[in-house]
Amino acid sequence: MKFDFLGRFSRNRGALVGAVVILGVALLAILAPLVYPTDPLRIVAQPELWPGEDPAYPLGTDSLGRDILAMIVHGARATLLIGLFASSVATIIGVGMGATAGYFGGWIDEIAMRAAELFQTIPNLIFVLTIVLILGSTLQNIVIAIGIVSWTPIARMTRAEFLALRDREFVQACRAMGMGNGRIILGEILPNALPPVIVLSSLVVAGAILFESAVSFLGLGDPNIASWGRLVGDGRQLIRSSWYICAIPGVAIMITVLCLNLIGDGLNDALNPKLRDR
Amino acid sequence: MAGGLAVSSRQLAALRLLRRRLIQAVPLMLGVVVINFVLIHLAPGSFLELMTAENQVSDPATVALLRKTYGMDDPLWLQLAKYVWALLHFDFGFSYRQNMPVLQAITIHLPATLLLMVSSITLAFAVGVAAGVVASIKVRTVWDTLVSVAAMFFFAAPSFWLGIMMIVLFAVKLGWMPVGGMATIGGGGGVLDILHHLILPTLALGLFYAAIYARVMRSSMLEVSQLDFVRTARAKGLSRRQVTVGHVLRNALLPVVTILGVQMGTVLAGSVVIESVFSWPGVGSLLFDSVSSRNYPVVLGILVLGSLVVIAANIAVDLVYMWLDPRIEIR
Numbered sequence: 001m002k003f004d005f006l007g008r009f010s011r012n013r014g015a016l017v018g019a020v021v022i023l024g025v026a027l028l029a030i031l032a033p034l035v036y037p038t039d040p041l042r043i044v045a046q047p048e049l050w051p052g053e054d055p056a057y058p059l060g061t062d063s064l065g066r067d068i069l070a071m072i073v074h075g076a077r078a079t080l081l082i083g084l085f086a087s088s089v090a091t092i093i094g095v096g097m098g099a100t101a102g103y104f105g106g107w108i109d110e111i112a113m114r115a116a117e118l119f120q121t122i123p124n125l126i127f128v129l130t131i132v133l134i135l136g137s138t139l140q141n142i143v144i145a146i147g148i149v150s151w152t153p154i155a156r157m158t159r160a161e162f163l164a165l166r167d168r169e170f171v172q173a174c175r176a177m178g179m180g181n182g183r184i185i186l187g188e189i190l191p192n193a194l195p196p197v198i199v200l201s202s203l204v205v206a207g208a209i210l211f212e213s214a215v216s217f218l219g220l221g222d223p224n225i226a227s228w229g230r231l232v233g234d235g236r237q238l239i240r241s242s243w244y245i246c247a248i249p250g251v252a253i254m255i256t257v258l259c260l261n262l263i264g265d266g267l268n269d270a271l272n273p274k275l276r277d278r
Numbered sequence: 279m280a281g282g283l284a285v286s287s288r289q290l291a292a293l294r295l296l297r298r299r300l301i302q303a304v305p306l307m308l309g310v311v312v313i314n315f316v317l318i319h320l321a322p323g324s325f326l327e328l329m330t331a332e333n334q335v336s337d338p339a340t341v342a343l344l345r346k347t348y349g350m351d352d353p354l355w356l357q358l359a360k361y362v363w364a365l366l367h368f369d370f371g372f373s374y375r376q377n378m379p380v381l382q383a384i385t386i387h388l389p390a391t392l393l394l395m396v397s398s399i400t401l402a403f404a405v406g407v408a409a410g411v412v413a414s415i416k417v418r419t420v421w422d423t424l425v426s427v428a429a430m431f432f433f434a435a436p437s438f439w440l441g442i443m444m445i446v447l448f449a450v451k452l453g454w455m456p457v458g459g460m461a462t463i464g465g466g467g468g469v470l471d472i473l474h475h476l477i478l479p480t481l482a483l484g485l486f487y488a489a490i491y492a493r494v495m496r497s498s499m500l501e502v503s504q505l506d507f508v509r510t511a512r513a514k515g516l517s518r519r520q521v522t523v524g525h526v527l528r529n530a531l532l533p534v535v536t537i538l539g540v541q542m543g544t545v546l547a548g549s550v551v552i553e554s555v556f557s558w559p560g561v562g563s564l565l566f567d568s569v570s571s572r573n574y575p576v577v578l579g580i581l582v583l584g585s586l587v588v589i590a591a592n593i594a595v596d597l598v599y600m601w602l603d604p605r606i607e608i609r
Contacts, residue, residue: 118309120540121592123584125547126565130577133569134317206434213436214551218566232439243446250439258434 008270015266018259025256029077040070041226048242062231062245063238071226072252078227079209079256082143086208089147091201094154095190101155102162103185109159116152124149125214132220139222146211150204157200161193195271202267206260213253228253292597299593310585311365314578315358365582371575375568380579384561388583390460391560393472394549397480399538402487407534409488410495411527417500425492432489437548441482441555448478458557479556483548487541491534498530505529532603539595543588 010016028035047065049057059068101112131145165171166189174184213229215221221230228249235245345351352360364370370380413425432440448455456462456475502508503526511521553562561580568576 114305114309118306118313121306121543121585121588122310122313122581123543123547123550123588125544125550126581126584127547129550129565129569130317130581133572133577134574135320210436214438217436217438218551218554218569220569229436232436232442236442239442239446240450243443243450246439246442247446250436250443253439254431254435257436258430261430261434 005270009266012266012269014262015269018262018266021255021259022263025076025259026080028073029080032073032077036067036070036073038070040074041066044070048238048245050242051244051248059248060242060244062235063242068231068245068248071231072228072249075226075228075231075249076252076256078225079212079229079253082139082146082212082227083205083209083260085143086146086150086212087201087205089144090150090204090208091154091197093147094151094200095158095197097151098155098158098160099162099185099190099193102159103166103181103189105163105166112155112159116155119149120152122149125211128211128215129218129220132215137220137222139225142212142215142222146208146215150207150211154197154200154204157196158193161196162189165189165192199264199268199271202260202264206257206264209253209257209260292600295596295600296593299596303589303593306589307582307586308362310582311362312358314581315361318574318578319354370579370582373568373573373576375571375573375576380575381583383564383576384579384583387559387561387564388587389560390558391546391549391553391562392587393476394479394483394552394558394560395545397476398484398549399487399545401480401484402491403534403538405484405488406491407495407531409492410534411499411522413492413496414499414503414530415522417496422496425496429489429492432485433493435486437482437486438551438555440485441478441552444478444482445555458555460559475556475558479552479558482555483545483552486548487545490537490541494534494537495530498533499526502526502530528602532599535595535599535602539592539599542591542595543584546584546587 009019043065044067045054045057045061045065047061047063049061049065051058051060051068053060057067057069059072062068062071097112097115101109127149128142128145131148132141135141135145162185171184171188174188179188212221212227213232216227216229217233217236219233221227231249232246232253235242235249238245368381370384372378373380373383376383409425409429413422416422444455445457449457455478458475460475461471462475503522508521508525511525512518516524549558549560550562550565552558553560554566557563561584565577565580567573568580
C-alpha cells in the first residue's frame, strides 16, 4: 500500500521535482542557524551590491547592506512555518465543520454550510488585514487569521465525503455494535475521507504562503520576522536602481508555491487514482 | 414594463431566482455585521479609546458623541442591535482622517476599484477560457504544455510581486507604461489615458485568475467532449468546429462560471494589494491608508460594503449561469 503510493506519486515527474525542491527549502530552513549563525538583519557589507558583484554575497546586498542570501535562507523558515501552521488551522476547522455537517445532517449541516458561505462572501484578504490590524501583528494572529479564511473548501470536501460514507454498510455495522458517534466519525469515517482532504490541505499551504506574503508586503507582518513577503515590500522603494532586491524574494515565493502545487497534483494522482487524467 | 405583454417563463424564473437570492442575502449580511461586531469587541482596550487616541480627539463633547454613536454604555445585545440599525441606515460612522462620513469616503473610491475588478475579471475570463480551449483541442501537444506551464507560473506568482516586476520592465526600463496612478497628472486625462494606466494593474491581478480558468476550462472541455450528446452531434454530421463551439464550449463554461462566482471576494481582496502597488485610487488604497493609520471605522465599513459587493456580484453570476444553462431551475 505504502509502496504503491510512493510509486504512483513518483510517476508524476512534476510532483517529484516539487517534492525534492521543497525538501531542499525545508532543509535550508532547518539548517538556517548553522549556515548563517549571525542575525540575518545585520549589516555586513556596502549597500546595493548587485548579485555576483561580490562572491561573498552571491545574491547581493540590500539598501542597508544586509546579505540577501542570508535573509532568504532565514526567511524560508518563517515562510514555511507560517504556511504549515495556517494550513493546519484551516484543516482542523474545515474537517471539524465538514465532518459534523456531513455526519449529522439536518439543521447542523444547514448552519455549517451557511457559515461556510459567510466566510466565502467576506473578501478574504481584507478580513485577514482587519483581524491582524485589530488583534495585533503577531505571528499567532496572522496564522489564525489565514486559517479562518481558508477552511471553507476543506469543509465542503469533508462534508461531501461524509455524506457519501455515512450510510455505508461498515458505518451501519458500527452503529449496530453500539459505537458512539464520536468514535464512528473519528475512527471509522474520517480515515476513509482523508485522501482528498490531504490533497486540499497541501494546496492550502501554498495559498497560505501567498496570503502571508501579501500581509507582510503591506507592512502588517510580524515585525520580528523577516518573511519573504516582507523582503519584497522592503525592496519596493528601490525598484529604479536595484530591482533585484525585490525580485529575488519574489522568485523564492513563486518557486516554493509552484512546487507545493506540483506536490498537490502528485498527491491527487497518487491518492485518488479515479481522478487521474482529469 | 416597456415592451409588452409577454414576460417569458425564463424571465419569470430569473425574477424568482433574484428574489430568492436577495432573501438569502439578508442572513449573510447579518452574519458579516455580527463578525464585524465581534472583531470590534475583541480589540484590546476600548474601541473608543483606541479610536480617539489614534485620531487625537480630545474634545469631551466629541468623545461623548462617539460614546453615544457606538453606544458604549449599553449592554452588549443592545449595542449589536444599535449597530445593525445604524448600518441599515447606511450610517457607517465618521472618518476623521478624510473628514467625511465613512460611507462617503468609501463610495468615492469604489468606482476605481470596480473598474479594476471588472477589467481584471474580463481579462482573466477571456484569456483563461481561450487558453483552456486551445489546450484541450491541441491536447498533449506543445500548445497544451505551453498553456499549462504558463498557468503554473501565474498561479504561483504573488500578484503584488508580478505587478512590481511589470513596473520595472514596462514602466522603468521600457517606458511604455505609467508607473502608477489612474491618470496622468496635469495631463488632459480622458478615457484613453485611464485605459493606459489600467493595463498593468489589470494584468497583475487578472493573470492569476486566468491561470485558474485555463486549467479548469481545459479539464472541463476534455470531460464534456467525452459525453454522449457530443458523440451524437458528431454523428449527425456537424463539423468539429460546430461541435466544439456550439456544444462543448457552452457546457464546459459552467464550472468556470461557478468558480468565477465563488472568487468574487478574492478578486476584490486581491485588488487591495494591486492598488497599493500601482497607487490606484480605489478602495484598496483607502483600506491601506486606513490600516496604516488605524482608522477602524473605515476598515470595518470596507469589510461590510465589500461583502455587499461580493453578494451582488454572486447574484449577477447566478443569473449568467441560468442564462447559460436553461436546465437550471431555481432550487
